[in-house]
Amino acid sequence: MPLIKNGAEIEDSWTFIEEGAELPSSGCISLPLAKLIEDPDTILARNQQIGVRLAPADDPHELTPFLDRIALIEIDFPKYADGRGFSQAQLLRRRLGYTGELRAVGEVLRDQILYMNRSGFDAYQTSRADLPNVMKALDEYSAYYQPAADGQTSVFSRRHAKA
């Protein structure tokens, strides 16, 4: 499945390890939140990069103590209509200060990617859109009313910016 980040299609070096499966001894691995929380010190001490995948009901605050030792957070959209991931992303970026890769996985539709980008995602794993389409989706608007996690100045403020 294509992985798009920073305007390019990139090689995916991460492997998601399902709940209950054995952890491989090398390579970058992403784990369910529950798995990490079981024994964070041992897992984060492993000699490999560790990422986490959040399910929609997961509370991102549980990651607070580990954020500086995590290299990837995946937010899963099992159904496109389940928008909890947008709030998880905003919390991670704006409240908890996470700066690493934030990847949308699951049912990621082309026309949701702009909202995802604004909510703080920077990588999209999607079977529903190719690179040119994703780039187009990100470029469809040039002004936004409200501040979000993408650092854009809101229209409310731009109207009063000194030229």
Next chain:
Amino acid sequence: MYRYDEFDAKIVKDRVDQFRGQVERRLSGEILEDEFKPLRLQNGVYLQLHAYMLRVAIPYGQLNAARMRKLSKIARDYDRGYGHMTTRQNIQYNWVALKDIPDVLEELAEVEMHAIQTSGNCIRNVTSDHFAGATKDEIMDPRPWCEIIRQWSTFHPEFAFLPRKFKIAVTAAEHDRAAIRVHDIGLHMRQRDGVVGFEVHVGGGQGRTPIIAAMVNEFVPESEILDYLEAIMRVYNRFGRRDNKYKARIKILVTETGPEEFTRLVEAEYAAQQASEKIALLQAEIDRIHAYFAPPAFEDKAETSDAFERAKAADPAFANWAKINLHPHKQPGYTSITISLKPIAGLAGDATDSQMAVMAHLAETYAFDDIRVTHAQNVVLPHVALDDLYTVYRELDAAGLATANESLITDMIVCPGLDYCNLANARSIPVGQEIQKVFSDPAYEQDIGKLHINISGCINACGHHHVGHIGILGVDRKGEEYYQISLGGRADEKAAVGQIIGKALRHEEVPGAVKTIVDTYRDLRTSADEKFIDAVERVGVEPFQEAIYASE
């Protein structure tokens, strides 16, 4: 009225281009209907029984002549010559072809209109008091804050895929004409020690589970309201139920969590917001938006008008209309008029393209270019000089727009029902028309006084039957249409859900039952001044039940 600046115009233009692309991808087969659905739904396009339906946003119900003319043109060019005013102060077109919708949106953009977020599980059109800025009983004009909330909620990236649709209403008058207590969020503007703020009600709604909203905060100052709304929305987005679409509205979250615990969650989320997360709306921006809503240039006039009094004396039909369809204005010598879209045996809320053109002309010529759509599916000209009233009335009358029944029993809220809607179980329109015929004698109708009948063709309650003084709900019994009647509902500041009075009635029994209810009320009221809803509150539903079901 608010006017777009370069940013507003660009955002709406970008939307038209984006939607044109989406429709092209759908028509070419590049995306399938199930992928197109969430896209069209965020833009007011529904697939109905016969065709696609397009719902156009009328923010807080306000139009001007140019916009009304455009709506008229769209009705003529793309529909079958009419539009349907909705209970959310929007307009719907029932016969628009999908391929034409991008062109319709482009035409709308020319007059600063759009169809953004008129459907889908997102924040919908913000609604308000249709007499805002004109009525005597408001403490301020709520429209500037409606506009600010409109902008804040437009394409909000975090709240576009909520558990379910989300409706916000704002009022600033003691008498609540915006039905804020049956909205997901209802805001009542207040003033405290010179500070403007909002009383915040959350979790009201109709549908399968009618609930009156809980007050979660008595006073949120205006400088904090958007941040407070963000906190409510985030709690809902994270914790609202997504396992069952009928339990997904915020009212269920508030009820199941308990209003106290829900309030605690909101307050905790609000308290956790860091400075960098705040919207930090500048006072200059608040002032900029308020400036668009400055009162029109009224002339100094006396409270009464000789021309008006003379016309009433000369034309009894006008006098009768003026008795019923006017609302007191804050400016001496002016009034607000309701243009009823509920003629006897008409289609509730429908206006033809030529009627829309007449309303546009009158607004421009006599009413400071201001028009409102009401949540009762009528139209209002909020600022008309008493001196001009007779002229306005005659033009309305010539266009079939002078029905004198505002808030009377024939002024019903009626959903499209089985005639148009693919959710409905029963027809609504014919039932409403048959009831209207029973009460078509103006003397009889006026003797009854204020009485709201609301009719829904299914449990989704688009016809607001739960909060009708008399509510009528269509249900399907083995392929036959039956109607359940409730009494005592109301949507105002004393909001209450009506009580079902007994077993559902067959279609043909409904008009007679309504007449029995009304005549029972006339017999038991303490005087002609006791309104129907007050009498029901005093005596309960039993006398009415007895009158209808006693013979069985």
